[in-house]
Amino acid sequence: MFGVSTYCLHREPLSRALENLAPITDCVEVMDEGLHFLESAEPLESYSYLYFIHAPSRGVNIASILEPIRRASVEVLTQTFAVAAEVGADVVIHPGYYAWREERDRAVEKFRQSLSELTAAAEDLSVAFFVENMGNWEYFFLRSCEDLPLIDGIGLALDVGHANLNGCLDCFLAHPAAHFHLHDNNGDEDTHSPVGAGTIDFSAVMEAVRRSNVIPIVEVETFDGVTASIGALEAIDAAARGE
Template sequence: MFGVSTYCLHREPLARALENLASITDCVEVMDDGLHYLESAEPLESYSYRYFIHAPARGVNIASLLEPIRRASVEVLTQTFAVAAEVGADVVIHPGYYAWREEQDRAAERFRQSLTELTAAAEDRSVTFFVENMGNWEYFFLRSCEDLPLIDGIGFALDVGHANLNGCLDEFLAHPAAHYHLHDNDGTGDTHSPVGDGTIDFSAVMEAVRRDRATPIVEVDTLTGVISSISALEAIDAAAPGE
């Protein structure tokens, strides 16, 4: 069964999004931003989904050289861990960014410091978290495999659409991932298009998902696109050798 991100219904209230996904999947990743921001676990407790939570990303920068911003960003993610603990959810986070190329090394130090603090917070709450690779947004960490050593010992969430934008999907697929975000694009924009509407080879992607025994989350921008993506992915799985 493929999981689904509430991103496809981010313009709807969270309760309505969860209702609409019930006939499609039993695994949901809540995009903890905008209308789906989680102040508590209460909105999730009425449903029997297996949950993942994509932690808030807007305004959050765990690599910031401005210490009040870095500390506040860690606190925001720690609050997400507290909500996740109540529903047994794993959490996906973004790696942060730097403002100037000359600050990259110092920002990497702050990123590592934040990961150390977040690891302790997650362990205190018995929560697992993964760090996601970024799209073609300048100055973000984890756009390529070169940055994977920065998250050594922490789970990796492979966003295949982001990797495709940076022209390094094949390289990322060679590395184990604990979690996958599945959406398509043509390599020029982060469109979160349905599977098959872009240039990604999802046969190779699904081979890696099976190898890693990871959770695949469909992160497409419309509900119709989610449904067509699941059909396409199921057909790819059915045609795989040995399946």
């Protein structure tokens, strides 16, 4: 089974997006931003999906060296955890960033502090969360495998498109992942293109998915691109099984 991110329908109200996804999947990752921002779990409870929630990232920086911003960011994510707990969803978060290269060491300390606080909050709510690797945005943490020790003990949400942008997909695929975001690109822009439209070897990606034994999320920009991607991924799976 392949899950689908509501990102492909982010210009539609959440209720309409959830209705439109029903014919193609039983698993949805809600992009908790914009029209799909979750003030409560109520919009999700009318549907029988297996849910994941991608926590808000705009304006959120759990590695900020400005303590009020860091604390507020942790609070925002903790609120997401509370919503997720009501529908049994795991949560994907972003790792944060630093504004100046000279601030990296201080930002690492803040990042670790935030992860400790979030781990405690997740345990209190019986929620699991994963940290997503970032694209080619300067000063973000977890752009490369070198930053993996920063999230030691916390699951990796492997975004294969982001890893491709940084030229380190093979390294990330060798690392156990708890969650996957699947989309394609040509290695230069984060286009969230359909599977097969870029340069990513999805045969290798699907080998890693099978090893991890998790439901991957198709995070493509358009609904038509999502359906095409699911077809392409199913064909890759069938070929791997010799069918």
